[in-house]
Amino acid sequence: MMKYRLMAPGPTPVPEDVLTEMAKPIFHHRTPAFEKIVAEVQSGLKWLYQTKNDVIVLASSGTGAMEACLSNALCTGDGVLVVNGGKFGERFGKIAKAFGLKADLIDVKWGHAVDPSVIQSKLASGDYRAVCVQASETSTGVAHPIKEISEIVRKQPNTLLIVDAITALGVVNIPTDEWDIDMVICGSQKALMLPPGLATVSVSDKAWSFIEKSNIPKFYFNLKSERKVLAQNTTAWTPAVSLMIGLKTALESMKKEGLEQMFVRHEKMATGIRGAAKAIGLKLYAPESPSHSCTAICAPEGVDSSKLVKGLRDKFNMTIADGQDDAKGKIFRIGHLGYFDMLDMVSCWAAVEKQLFDLGYKFELGKGVGEILKLM
Amino acid sequence: MMKYRLMAPGPTPVPEDVLTEMAKPIFHHRTPAFEKIVAEVQSGLKWLYQTKNDVIVLASSGTGAMEACLSNALCTGDGVLVVNGGKFGERFGKIAKAFGLKADLIDVKWGHAVDPSVIQSKLASGDYRAVCVQASETSTGVAHPIKEISEIVRKQPNTLLIVDAITALGVVNIPTDEWDIDMVICGSQKALMLPPGLATVSVSDKAWSFIEKSNIPKFYFNLKSERKVLAQNTTAWTPAVSLMIGLKTALESMKKEGLEQMFVRHEKMATGIRGAAKAIGLKLYAPESPSHSCTAICAPEGVDSSKLVKGLRDKFNMTIADGQDDAKGKIFRIGHLGYFDMLDMVSCWAAVEKQLFDLGYKFELGKGVGEILKLM
Numbered sequence: 001m002m003k004y005r006l007m008a009p010g011p012t013p014v015p016e017d018v019l020t021e022m023a024k025p026i027f028h029h030r031t032p033a034f035e036k037i038v039a040e041v042q043s044g045l046k047w048l049y050q051t052k053n054d055v056i057v058l059a060s061s062g063t064g065a066m067e068a069c070l071s072n073a074l075c076t077g078d079g080v081l082v083v084n085g086g087k088f089g090e091r092f093g094k095i096a097k098a099f100g101l102k103a104d105l106i107d108v109k110w111g112h113a114v115d116p117s118v119i120q121s122k123l124a125s126g127d128y129r130a131v132c133v134q135a136s137e138t139s140t141g142v143a144h145p146i147k148e149i150s151e152i153v154r155k156q157p158n159t160l161l162i163v164d165a166i167t168a169l170g171v172v173n174i175p176t177d178e179w180d181i182d183m184v185i186c187g188s189q190k191a192l193m194l195p196p197g198l199a200t201v202s203v204s205d206k207a208w209s210f211i212e213k214s215n216i217p218k219f220y221f222n223l224k225s226e227r228k229v230l231a232q233n234t235t236a237w238t239p240a241v242s243l244m245i246g247l248k249t250a251l252e253s254m255k256k257e258g259l260e261q262m263f264v265r266h267e268k269m270a271t272g273i274r275g276a277a278k279a280i281g282l283k284l285y286a287p288e289s290p291s292h293s294c295t296a297i298c299a300p301e302g303v304d305s306s307k308l309v310k311g312l313r314d315k316f317n318m319t320i321a322d323g324q325d326d327a328k329g330k331i332f333r334i335g336h337l338g339y340f341d342m343l344d345m346v347s348c349w350a351a352v353e354k355q356l357f358d359l360g361y362k363f364e365l366g367k368g369v370g371e372i373l374k375l376m
Numbered sequence: 377m378m379k380y381r382l383m384a385p386g387p388t389p390v391p392e393d394v395l396t397e398m399a400k401p402i403f404h405h406r407t408p409a410f411e412k413i414v415a416e417v418q419s420g421l422k423w424l425y426q427t428k429n430d431v432i433v434l435a436s437s438g439t440g441a442m443e444a445c446l447s448n449a450l451c452t453g454d455g456v457l458v459v460n461g462g463k464f465g466e467r468f469g470k471i472a473k474a475f476g477l478k479a480d481l482i483d484v485k486w487g488h489a490v491d492p493s494v495i496q497s498k499l500a501s502g503d504y505r506a507v508c509v510q511a512s513e514t515s516t517g518v519a520h521p522i523k524e525i526s527e528i529v530r531k532q533p534n535t536l537l538i539v540d541a542i543t544a545l546g547v548v549n550i551p552t553d554e555w556d557i558d559m560v561i562c563g564s565q566k567a568l569m570l571p572p573g574l575a576t577v578s579v580s581d582k583a584w585s586f587i588e589k590s591n592i593p594k595f596y597f598n599l600k601s602e603r604k605v606l607a608q609n610t611t612a613w614t615p616a617v618s619l620m621i622g623l624k625t626a627l628e629s630m631k632k633e634g635l636e637q638m639f640v641r642h643e644k645m646a647t648g649i650r651g652a653a654k655a656i657g658l659k660l661y662a663p664e665s666p667s668h669s670c671t672a673i674c675a676p677e678g679v680d681s682s683k684l685v686k687g688l689r690d691k692f693n694m695t696i697a698d699g700q701d702d703a704k705g706k707i708f709r710i711g712h713l714g715y716f717d718m719l720d721m722v723s724c725w726a727a728v729e730k731q732l733f734d735l736g737y738k739f740e741l742g743k744g745v746g747e748i749l750k751l752m
Contacts, residue, residue, distance in 0.1 A: 343694075
């Protein structure tokens, strides 16, 4: 008997009080009771996003919101600059292609962050209506420098900054208004501590003006329609009722903890896992600009990370993530965003140590765990 | 934000599937549906107890079942031999006194197990209708030698063996029929993995013959009445419906794991905590005959165990237990019975290490955790 431990970079565990709320009987969404929930969720999201902008809630995965940003804000044939340093950067490129946009990919070596000066010179020499970038590239465990990028893009009146903060919002400080980010995307199954099924996107005045001109076909993901009905505290289509109720509950917990404390907690967990990895001689996959949401660690010489992932599943009933594409078998990724605390890092890392040890990598068992303890 | 971690020797955490079942709407207990549950619970309990005896389920705490044993099986003025090596042994003595029994207490030094030869000579020289003993004395972390005691008592036709196995059943092997134990008591909030509120007691043929003659006043705890209606798969009084549903679910999980595997898991967790304690130089309170349910550990020189318990509560949102009476401030007790696995031991011990360290006891952080990992 081993308890299930979900340590992937998403979906993440759902707190007990959220599960309890979501288990209550469904009620109808065209009612004053549900309108109250929409209003409370909106107010909570504005707090979390640190914005006065409307935050549109979509019944979709995060990818739906990525599509919504491009299909709503742009016109066919528009140039978009895409930071391509992992699976999710790549996805922005694929969406752009599907909607007839001219995607210019800045290829960044996996495990590295984009150099903002590359964006600067691209914008100076080319014609781009949007810059698309991940705040946290989950496939590589990299944090891209959003603040620096925002300082460059905000000077461009004809270019929007679209940030996929799906694994970053609620983890690190991304002050939407202070940094003038036009569209910030999030997904429910990450630091929002909910099951998958909801995506959120904030839209700046500048982005709304782009949306007014957009000619790309869209129906379900229509941000303008959503904004219109949001003023009446409702949604254009049937909302994911129980997820909205869950979001209201999760936002209340987050408010209780406080933004600053949430950022500190996540940084501490990330620092703990990185320190633990280094303490037993492992190398970080993204040492220069690591994400606080998800740590990618290189498997030691002679150890196949896929075997580590499988061993943790079979022996410890624990889910962590393997590398993707070329990194498969070479790195492993531990999620530490959302409903986690330092003792979760301890038990997760203990299992990783044991499994690595059993796979033939030798070191003093407990050494990495000791590093985490020092931070507590 | 620290998750609540309940590491006391009871109540213990309730598994998610049991919580879900118990959250379903209550249905009436005088129905075929509930009778089916009573029958399934009875069959499951017989499996868990390793007995053909009826196992009576009472809506009470474990203390209620302790009282039921004495008040149902004995007559006013009967002599009872009570092993008094901790708070729960003491309680048997108090119940005996309340019901006009002549309790003869075998005082055993806290932290030690009773010597079976003392019971042997007492039975040879005195007149006792029952021997009362804890399989696991939770206040001291001691396991009394039930098998040896049962070999002595079974030879006495006029003496019952009453075993409080509240924190032992489902943890260690106590084969009720093989060892001829007349009454075995258990409580829901221990290895049965339920909230508090149910107690169970198995009754042998020998005990039923004692019950026939009993003259002690009783009404709510009437084992004979319960046995009569148990044949119709119901209960004398209103049963604790949701707890019965929970017990059915928990017994199903236990059957899936298997008795042998349950015993192995608990022994491993206990061995892990003991090894971890010794690895950082701590002394066990009951080194000679430690319980596998709960480990009592002496606080190091200069550290007040009450401060450790308080620190774990305030800083880690974790509940462990202080010592009681004279042992208060001197020992701390960690529960590892029921819904726990080895990684729970890791996170619990990590917090204990950190808190001891912060209270001034110095050692290499993570050393004890490493000992647990070696067993995994």
